[in-house]
Every structure is written in C-alpha cells, then in structure tokens.
Amino acid sequence: MGKKLGGGRHELNFADGSTMCTELLVGADGAWSKTRPLVSSARPEYIGTSYIETYLYDVDERHPAAAKTVGGGSLYALVPGKGILVHREPGNILHTYIQLNCTAEWIAGIDFTDANAATARIAAEFDGWAPELTALITDGDTAPVLRAIYALPIEHRWDRVPGVTLLGDAAHLMSPFAREGANLAMFDGAELGKAIAAHPDDVEAALSAYEEALFPRSEAAATVAHQNYKLFCSDDHAPFGLIDILVSKERFSS
Ligand SMILES: Cc1cc2nc3c(=O)[nH]c(=O)nc-3n(C[C@H](O)[C@H](O)[C@H](O)COP(=O)(O)OP(=O)(O)OC[C@H]3O[C@@H](n4cnc5c(N)ncnc54)[C@H](O)[C@@H]3O)c2cc1C
Numbered sequence: 001m002g003k004k005l006g007g008g009r010h011e012l013n014f015a016d017g018s019t020m021c022t023e024l025l026v027g028a029d030g031a032w033s034k035t036r037p038l039v040s041s042a043r044p045e046y047i048g049t050s051y052i053e054t055y056l057y058d059v060d061e062r063h064p065a066a067a068k069t070v071g072g073g074s075l076y077a078l079v080p081g082k083g084i085l086v087h088r089e090p091g092n093i094l095h096t097y098i099q100l101n102c103t104a105e106w107i108a109g110i111d112f113t114d115a116n117a118a119t120a121r122i123a124a125e126f127d128g129w130a131p132e133l134t135a136l137i138t139d140g141d142t143a144p145v146l147r148a149i150y151a152l153p154i155e156h157r158w159d160r161v162p163g164v165t166l167l168g169d170a171a172h173l174m175s176p177f178a179r180e181g182a183n184l185a186m187f188d189g190a191e192l193g194k195a196i197a198a199h200p201d202d203v204e205a206a207l208s209a210y211e212e213a214l215f216p217r218s219e220a221a222a223t224v225a226h227q228n229y230k231l232f233c234s235d236d237h238a239p240f241g242l243i244d245i246l247v248s249k250e251r252f253s254s
Pocket of ligand 1 (some may be wrong): 028030031033051147167168169170179180181183184222
C-alpha cells in the first residue's frame, strides 16, 4: 500500500489506480493494516478462541423465552472451552457472541457462507444446553458471523520511522477482553492530534511524543486483555475466572 519515497514521504496506491504522496501517513486501518509493515514486521496471531455473532430482533414478542432468560442486561453462560455471551441492546435486540476455544483450522472448516449449515455445526457444540440458550444460536435473525480473535504481541512497538505512525488496532490489536479496543483507537487519535498541535513545525517530534505515550498505554491494556482472556476462556476453570474478573475492579473496566 505505502512505498517509502524518502524524507518521511510515502506513495499510496489505491484500488482505483490513483496514487498520492503523503507528508504524514497515519495507519488507522485496523487489524490487517497495510500501513503496519512500514514500521513493524509483527503479524497478528490467532489466540485460540473464536466468536460467532448472532442477533435476535423483536425479542419480547418473537423470542420471549430467550428474552426472559437474558433479562435487561448481559448474560454469560460459560463452561470450560465454550460459552454463550449475550447483551440486551436498545431496540428490543439480543446480541450474542458464541465463544469456542478451537483451532484456526477447525473453525476455518465451517462454511459461513452457508448460514444454515454453519448454524447447525455451531449449535452441535451446545447439544444438551437449555433451549432458551441454544435459541440464541439457532433462531438468529441474521446469518452467523465468524469473529476469529487475533492479537499482536502484548509489547508491540516499533522504532521511529519518519513520516508514518499507527493508531488503534493497527498499532495494538488485542483480544476484546479488556473492552478497550474502540476506546483506545479514539483516544490514540485524540492524542495524536494533540501532539501534532503541540509541535506544529516538527512532525517527527510530534510522532515521537505520541508514540512514547502510545506504547506503554497499549501494553497495559493488552496485558489486561490477555489476563482476562485466560480467566474468561479457560479450558478447565470456566466459569470461575469470570467471577474473579467481576470482583476485580482493576481487571474489568466496563
Ligand atoms: C468480537 C469483538 C468484540 C469487541 N468488543 C469490544 C468492546 O466491547 N469494547 C471495545 O472498546 N472494543 C471492542 N472490540 C474491539 C474494537 O472493535 C476494535 O478495537 C476497534 O474497532 C478498533 O478500531 P480501529 O479504528 O483501530 O479499527 P477498525 O474498526 O477495524 O477500522 C479500520 C478501518 O480501516 C478501514 N481499512 C482497512 N484497510 C484499509 C485500506 N487498505 N484502505 C482504506 N481503508 C481501510 C476498514 O474498512 C475500517 O473501516 C471488539 C472486537 C471484537 C472482534
């Protein structure tokens, strides 16, 4: 995507064939950032857990048993290696993450373009569970969406490269168990803006100041995410890790 031109400038090539030259390139392009390789050779790695996302709509009328079971907030039903996590959302919606500890190869073997077959395969992992919980898988009003969870190394950082930096998941992709990814992405953007405003004539000084604070901030959140992941998705201890999280204010920020 970006080619170094020297002097901190980069050439960007777009899908429509157009190109442009940057004086400052900010990679805010998410988990599979095309900008990241300009500063770092790190690649996100699959952490061993996948989510499958489903939605149920008009739940009080159309899915009353599931709606009653979830109640007005969140429900977590966890056993070692798997679970069902549900949020009641505004607009009479149940938003569910089905959590499975599995290999990347196993989950890749499920054809999510065939919604019925994928739903049946995932539901089979919850055979024998209460029907008001399995309904969250089988009665989805949208096709199930796979969210395989990837993360960068907890201590991901890079040496200063003139004219380019990263923010958000591009900089610090982590598992969602600290619930900070979106917050950090917005905070990074604000902090980068402040650093540029504080060094209007020296973009390298701005990027240095921004990254100096970015790296420890990201590492702290990624550490919490990793700790919570181990507690939340344990192959042998669930659901007791979740209880540990809920009673520890430092570990769960929302
Ligand atoms: C299952 C799950 C649950 C989560 N729960 C939470 C939570 O509860 N709280 C929380 O804070 N975070 C949560 N997160 C994390 C959160 O979604 C991310 O951290 C956040 O979206 C990162 O924002 P971002 O802007 O860095 O990246 P993204 O949101 O990925 O945005 C990147 C953008 O760049 C665009 N893009 C990519 N490549 C290119 C390109 N080559 N050219 C042009 N555009 C490009 C993409 O289309 C996209 O619009 C969760 C993540 C997952 C997977």
